[in-house]
Amino acid sequence: MLFAPASCPRLIVKIGSALLVDEGGAVRRDWLAGIAADIAARCRAGQQVAVVSSGAIALGARRLGLAKGGRASLEDAQAAAATGQIALSQVWAEVLGAEGLTAAQILVTLDDLEHRRRYLNAAATLDRLLTLGVVPIINENDSVATEEIRFGDNDRLAARVAQAAGAAGVVLLSDIDGLYDRNPAQPGATHIARVDRIDAAIEAMADTGSASGMGSGGMVSKIAAARIANSAGASLAIASGRIERPLSADARHTLFAAERGASARKAWLAGGLTAKGRLTIDAGAVRALAGGASLLAAGVTGASGDFARGDILDIAGPDGRTIARGLSEYTAADAQMILGLGRDAQEAALGYAPRAAIVHRDHLVLL
Incomplete structure (x- = not known):
């Protein structure tokens, strides 16, 4: 099990669009119910879990009949996000509710975590929800975000949320099971199980492509997220979500081990994107x-x-x-x-x- 409750009191789980939404734009509900069951098991064991969930644009694009998955223009993406977010929140509330858990929705923009006072406000809200046993479902507020003021991917958002929540671990569930020394589609690609230091050699292994075409983050964004999380004392794992119950499975992954954590203020500085x-x-x-x-x-x-x-x-x-x-x-x-x-x-x-x-x-x- 990645980041067992005994060693990780708070965990942030990021779920990409390609895992949550199928190619037709419908929610993969059975798979998501398995995630909810995994979260419930962790909560019963004493772990507090928050989820950074993609999928709003993909869901909204299907409902509105928009081309290119709702990403043909900024206006389309904003409309799709506004439409899809309400559906996404409803699904999360239902699958977590079936496990006896309460879901809460938090939508943030880049400015909410880049400005110190707003960051502290967001941190206080997260802390209170988690202490109450609620599972926060967090997403970028794509309905108002612009190209100039946005995270651009939920990998780095998850790392910033981990900082704000004081989490010890981050799991990025993806369509790939970790970092390889080259594009995994190439012959002879070798899986990297553990990274103790992110240096130029590790960054050179990244591939910017998103295999599904549905999301916005590739391996470059995941390594950037690992750097942010590690600077705050949180370890980060990249694991495949292409299996059932990925949060309870003992499957192959890449672990970016945390460094000694900086002070809260310096961690916020190091993790800033602007x-x-x-x-x-x-x-x-x-x-x-x-x-x-x-x-x-x-x-x-x-x-x-x-x-x-x-x-x-x-x-x-x-x-x-x-x-x-x-x-x-x-x-x-x-x-x-x-x-x-x-x-x-x-x-x-x-x-x-x-x-x-x-x-x-x-x-x-x-x-």
Whole structure:
């Protein structure tokens, strides 16, 4: 059993569209009833479970008769999501209710988990529902999300929900049983059972394709989700949902083992999907950050974006790779004036006493 209740008090389960909805756009109800039975067994054993469920667009597209599964345009996707979400929620309420469980619906947008105050509100709601023994059914609010402000896939949403809920484990049920060293359709592809560190070699194994054509996330999104979950101290497993009762089966999967968890605030920073600006730093500053120091303006070689004090910034090394993320102590205009300057020169450029750092170590996390 993946993430047994005794070792994982809270679990997030993500279910993709291709598992929940058949090719004709109808709910795979018998399979879903098996998932509900698995969830009920875990709840009886003391585990609290939340579900990130795809499927609203696929269900709505069938009901509305929309082409391309409702994904021909943003407007079609939004209409399909609005229509399908009510049907999806009803099905979940029925299958969980048959097991004696109460379902709750939570719809979120990217902004709900990227803005700190709204993130904390969502976390409080999740915590209360789970404590009450309710099974939250969570989805992106696709009826209002746009291309610019959306998660784009429910893999990363599941990882962010795990952060907010303080979960120790995430299961991504998919149409594939884990990570392979190359596209599994290629001869000689080897299954990877465990990943202890996500590095460039692991990322190179990812394939962006979605086998079903119904969902929006491929292996790239799943590895990104694993990175988010691991940074918050949660392990993540990719497992096949192409079997009956996948949450109770002892089937092949890939486990991305959790690192030591960061503080809640730093985990939120590391897991963020958007940044208002970007700083490029020199090699000396890279070494200083690795040693736990704050980012001083003297080590910053470039800045881009229109950001205010307190906004999230990506921090890149000389090679352009993003190595950290933090909250800016300056506006974009003031940051531009002090790039590469020592403290005395900063005061002369700004006309006021500079702050201790451009990004303080208390508000900075290495990626």
